[in-house]
Amino acid sequence: MREWKDYLYIFLFCDIVKKQIRLLGIDDSPFTFNEKYVNIIGVVMRGGSYLECVLRDQVSVDGDDATFVCKNMIKDTRHKKQLKAVLFDGVALGGFNVVDIEEIYNETGVPVVTITRDKPDMKKIKKALQKNFNDWKRRWNVLSKGEIHEVKTSYNPIYVKCVGLSIEEAKEIIKLSTIRGVIPEPIRVAHLIASGITRGESYGKA
């Protein structure tokens, strides 16, 4: 059903090919602290536009299984070999169920990038951990690993950690996969699915 214009576009957009890299974005569903488990949604996208696959698993709220569950999500998907990176919205799922991004990279071989809109307030996080968890030291050690980079965008800056690739490579991946605003599509879409299946209609921003 293509017209000649479409072929012109294809010709002009040949550098889009590099935008076809496969990325996995992971986010959790909204939840209340009465709930024991929270859904985790993974989406495999080609660059920032084409949805290839949707994955679902669960982690326990404030539990310690997020690293294990995410490692398996990556290892088990049939798209694993094509994945250029895994993108997370922050370094914890289901509350303070912290994700060890170094361990994920070491055991899967897939580089990991975490992105947050707000600069993490590490003092506040440490206090919250100390107050609520006997194993706060373990969680703190996992959470505080690695450097947080402030990355400028056309809007507000975002805060990025990366393992298995340089910050320059991470920036390139973020740029390639962001369509509107500052959040890469694989994370934005994972968030829409995770909130939509839980609440009936998706809302809010990743």
Added chain:
Amino acid sequence: MREWKDYLYIFLFCDIVKKQIRLLGIDDSPFTFNEKYVNIIGVVMRGGSYLECVLRDQVSVDGDDATFVCKNMIKDTRHKKQLKAVLFDGVALGGFNVVDIEEIYNETGVPVVTITRDKPDMKKIKKALQKNFNDWKRRWNVLSKGEIHEVKTSYNPIYVKCVGLSIEEAKEIIKLSTIRGVIPEPIRVAHLIASGITRGESYGKA
């Protein structure tokens, strides 16, 4: 983070604006006949590329609530006013829970398009209804309403019904919202989400 090339593309692609129409695609989760309910996923997309919203509800397997549930999904979403059409993968969800597309159009004002890859074998369907349902006549009357159009594509033909718009308009919408293959993105993405959240990893084609 845009480069000059991106602005050139924006300029050259100005007619893409017309591709930004909002469409709702609806599909059901895979299920077994031991299950009582099946998840229904709706996705609102701008044309064929940008996911705006994810909706979830459920219908009973082989039940009679699909029309009611889909009407409410359309009426209740905050995107309702922007919807140019609703796209279904066929005219039934959760087995033979038939969708009355005329009723949906009449009560929501949103045009409806149904698409299938295979030409529906109406004789076979009628027999299956007669064999399994006391109210087969009602289901048959809903299912058999409206003309089935064979629509040519670059691949195999698809089979299309439409209410509230002409077949030419329906073809234009299908063309605008199809990226790869023959199935419009809103239906393809709804299928990936519905199968992914149920099975853990999405599979198969809408």
